[in-house]
Amino acid sequence: MAQFDSPSALVAAARDAYAAGYRQINGYSPFPIEELSDAIGFKRTTLPLIVLAGGIIGAVGGFFMQYWMEVIAYPINVGGKPFNSWPAFIPITFECTVLCAAFAAVFGMLALNKLPQPYHPVFNAPNFALATRDSFFLVIESKDPKFDHDEAMRFLKSLEARDVCDVEL
Amino acid sequence: MDEPRDDRHVSIHATHPVVGSELTFGSVTDKISAIVLKRKTPIWWFVGFAISFALFQLMLLTITNLLFKGIGLWGVNIPVGWGLDILNFVWWIGIGHAGTLISAILLLLRQKWRTSINRFAEAMTLFAVAQAGVFPLMHLGRPWLGYWLFPYPNTMGIWPQFRSPLMWDVFAVSTYATVSALFWFVGLIPDFATLRDRASSKPFRIIYGMLAMGWRGSARHWHRYETAYLLLAGLATPLVLSVHTIVSFDFAVGIIPGWHATIFPPYFVAGAIYAGFAMVLLLTIPLRKVFGLESFITMRHMHNMAKVMLATGLIVVYGYMIEAFFGWYSGNQYERFMIWNRMHGPYAPYYWALIMCNGLTPQLLWIKKIRSNLLVLWLISFVVSIGMWLERFVIVVTSLHRDFLPSSWGFYSPTQWDWAMFIGTIGFFFALLFLFIRFLPMISIFEMRTILPEAEVEE
Numbered sequence: 001m002a003q004f005d006s007p008s009a010l011v012a013a014a015r016d017a018y019a020a021g022y023r024q025i026n027g028y029s030p031f032p033i034e035e036l037s038d039a040i041g042f043k044r045t046t047l048p049l050i051v052l053a054g055g056i057i058g059a060v061g062g063f064f065m066q067y068w069m070e071v072i073a074y075p076i077n078v079g080g081k082p083f084n085s086w087p088a089f090i091p092i093t094f095e096c097t098v099l100c101a102a103f104a105a106v107f108g109m110l111a112l113n114k115l116p117q118p119y120h121p122v123f124n125a126p127n128f129a130l131a132t133r134d135s136f137f138l139v140i141e142s143k144d145p146k147f148d149h150d151e152a153m154r155f156l157k158s159l160e161a162r163d164v165c166d167v168e169l
Numbered sequence: 170m171d172e173p174r175d176d177r178h179v180s181i182h183a184t185h186p187v188v189g190s191e192l193t194f195g196s197v198t199d200k201i202s203a204i205v206l207k208r209k210t211p212i213w214w215f216v217g218f219a220i221s222f223a224l225f226q227l228m229l230l231t232i233t234n235l236l237f238k239g240i241g242l243w244g245v246n247i248p249v250g251w252g253l254d255i256l257n258f259v260w261w262i263g264i265g266h267a268g269t270l271i272s273a274i275l276l277l278l279r280q281k282w283r284t285s286i287n288r289f290a291e292a293m294t295l296f297a298v299a300q301a302g303v304f305p306l307m308h309l310g311r312p313w314l315g316y317w318l319f320p321y322p323n324t325m326g327i328w329p330q331f332r333s334p335l336m337w338d339v340f341a342v343s344t345y346a347t348v349s350a351l352f353w354f355v356g357l358i359p360d361f362a363t364l365r366d367r368a369s370s371k372p373f374r375i376i377y378g379m380l381a382m383g384w385r386g387s388a389r390h391w392h393r394y395e396t397a398y399l400l401l402a403g404l405a406t407p408l409v410l411s412v413h414t415i416v417s418f419d420f421a422v423g424i425i426p427g428w429h430a431t432i433f434p435p436y437f438v439a440g441a442i443y444a445g446f447a448m449v450l451l452l453t454i455p456l457r458k459v460f461g462l463e464s465f466i467t468m469r470h471m472h473n474m475a476k477v478m479l480a481t482g483l484i485v486v487y488g489y490m491i492e493a494f495f496g497w498y499s500g501n502q503y504e505r506f507m508i509w510n511r512m513h514g515p516y517a518p519y520y521w522a523l524i525m526c527n528g529l530t531p532q533l534l535w536i537k538k539i540r541s542n543l544l545v546l547w548l549i550s551f552v553v554s555i556g557m558w559l560e561r562f563v564i565v566v567t568s569l570h571r572d573f574l575p576s577s578w579g580f581y582s583p584t585q586w587d588w589a590m591f592i593g594t595i596g597f598f599f600a601l602l603f604l605f606i607r608f609l610p611m612i613s614i615f616e617m618r619t620i621l622p623e624a625e626v627e628e
Contacts, residue, residue: 008627028385028387028388031391031616032394032395033626035626037392040389042389045396047397048400069331070330074326074328078332088331091334091340092340095344096344099347099348102347102404102405105404109396113387113390115390116382117383118378119383128385130366131366131386132198132386133199134194134195
C-alpha cells in the first residue's frame with residue numbers, strides 16, 4: 001500500500017500500476033474521484049440495471065395492486081366510475097415506482113459494495129484513518145495474478161509516494 | 170458574442186466564491202467535524218434546546234387531550250371541517266420541498282453552490298415532513314386506526330378506495346418521507362466514516378462506526394456510490410414535484426369554489442419551494458454566524474437563495490392573479506362570489522396581509538443591496554414564512570366557510586388548542602434541528618472536499 005498527498009498523484013500512480021500489468025488494485029480517497037475508477041480499470045457497474053428493475057417492479061406492482069383491490073377483491077361503485085379507473089391509479093403507481101427504485105438504488109449500492117462490513121484488512125494500515133480526511137492510498141492486492149511481494153513493494157516505492165507499507169491480511 | 174458574457178461570469182465567481190480560498194481538505198474536515206466532536210456545546214444550545222423541547226411537550230399535551238376529547242377540541246366544524254390542522258400540514262410539507270430541491274434538482278443542474286447547504290436543507294426537509302405527518306393523522310379523529318389507510322389484508326375484507334386524492338396523499342407523503350430519509354442517510358455514510366476516524370471517545374467511535382457501516386473510501390465503492398446518489402437525485406426530482414402536486418389535488422379534485430382550479434399544482438409547487446427557501450434562509454443566516462461558517466456558506470449562497478425566492482415568489486403572485494382573474498372570467502356566480510368574499514368578506518384582512526407578505530415584500534429582493542444585508546434578508550424570509558401560512562389559511566378557510574347554500578354558511582376561529590398544536594410542532598421541529606447540529610455534520614464534508622480547487626486531477 002502506498003500513501004499519496006493529492007488526488008492527481010494517486011490517479012497517476014494508479015495508471016502506472018495498471019500499465020505495469022496489475023489488475024487487482026484499488027484506490028482509497030476521501031471523496032469520489034471520477035478518473036480513479038477509470039485508472040484502476042473499473043468502468044461498469046450493474047447498479048443502474050438493478051434500479052431499473054426496482055422501478056419496473058414498483059410500477060407493475062403498484063398498478064396491479066390497485067387493479068386487484070378495486071376490480072377483483074373489493075369492487076365498489078364510486079360515482080359511477082368504472083372499476084378499473086386507471087387514470088386515478090396513476091399517482092400511486094408513480095409513487096410506488098419511485099419508492100421501489102429508490103430502495104433498489106440504496107440497498108443495491110450497499111449490497112454490491114458488500115456493506116455493512118465491520119472489518120477490512122486496510123483498516124490495519126498505519127495512517128489509514130487519514131483516508132477519510134486528506135490522504136490518498138493505492139493498494140496492490142496479493143490475489144493479483146502478477147503479485148509478487150518484493151516486486152510489488154519495489155514498484156510502489158518507485159512511485160512518488162509519501163509512504164509505502166505492508167498490510168496484514 | 171460569447172466572449173464578454175464569459176468575462177462577466179468569471180468576475181461574479183471571483184467576487185462571490187462558492188468556498189473560501191483558504192480551505193484545504195484537512196481544514197474543511199477539521200472545521201466541520203469539530204462542531205460535532207471537539208467544540209464545547211455552547212450555552213445557547215442548551216437554552217434553545219430546552220425551550221423547543223418544552224414546546225414539544227405542549228404538542229404532546231395537546232395530542233393527549235385530543236385523544237381523550239376528540240377533535241372538537243379544535244375549532245373545526247361543518248362547514249369548515251379543515252382548519253389549522255390541514256393548513257399546517259400543507260405549510261410544513263411545503264417547507265420540506267426546498268431540501269429536496271437543493272439536494273436533488275440542483276445536483277442534476279450541477280450547481281456547485283448547493284454543496285454547503287444541502288445536508289442542512291435535507292435535515293430540515295425530514296423534520297418538516299415529520300411535523301406535517303402529525304396533523305392529518307391527528308385529524309383522523311381516531312388516530313389509533315390510522316393504519317386503515319394502508320392496503321393490508323384485514324378481517325373486515327375491505328380495501329382502500331384508490332380513486333380518492335386523500336389516498337394518493339398517503340402514498341405521496343410516506344414515499345416522500347422514506348426517499349428523503351434514504352437520500353439523507355446515503356449522503357451521510359462517508360461523513361460518518363470521517364467522524365468515526367476523528368472521534369476521540371470510544372462510544373462515539375463505535376456509534377459513528379456502526380452508522381458508517383465500514384465505509385473506507387474505496388474507488389470501487391465511490392463509483393457505485395456516485396451512481397446510486399445520482400440515480401436517487403433523478404428519482405427524487407419528479408418525486409418532489411409530484412408530492413405537492415398531489416397535495417394540491419386534495420383541494421383541486423374537490424368541487425368547492427376556490428379549490429377547483431387547474432392552476433393549483435404548479436402554484437402549490439412554486440409556493441412550496443418559496444416557503445422552503447425562506448425557511449432555509451431563516452435558519453442558515455443565524456447558524457453560519459454562530460458557528461463561523463462564513464467561508465462555507467458564502468454571500469454567493471445568500472444571493473442565490475434570495476433569487477430563487479424571488480423567482481418562485483413571482484410564480485406564486487401569478488397564481489393569485491390567475492385565481493382572481495378566473496373568479497371573474499368563469500362567469501360562475503359561486504366563483505365570483507368566492508373571490509369577492511376573499512377580498513371583502515370576514516376574512517379579508519388575511520387576504521390582504523397575504524398579498525402584502527407574499528406579493529409585495531419579496532419585490533425588495535430585486536435590489537442587490539437588500540440581498541446583501543443579512544438582517545433584512547432574514548426579516549423578508551420571516552415575512553414570507555408568515556405569508557405562506559396565510560396563503561393556506563385563505564385557501565382552506567375562506568373557501569369552506571361560504572358554501573353553495575347560504576343556509577350552511579359558518580365561521581371558523583381556531584381555539585387555543587389549535588395554536589398549541591401548531592406551536593408545539595414548531596418546538597418539535599427546532600428540538601430535532603438542535604439535536605442534528607450537535608450530533609451530525611451539518612455540512613456535507615466529503616462533498617465540500619470535491620469542490621475545492623485542489624480536488625481537480627491534473628493530467
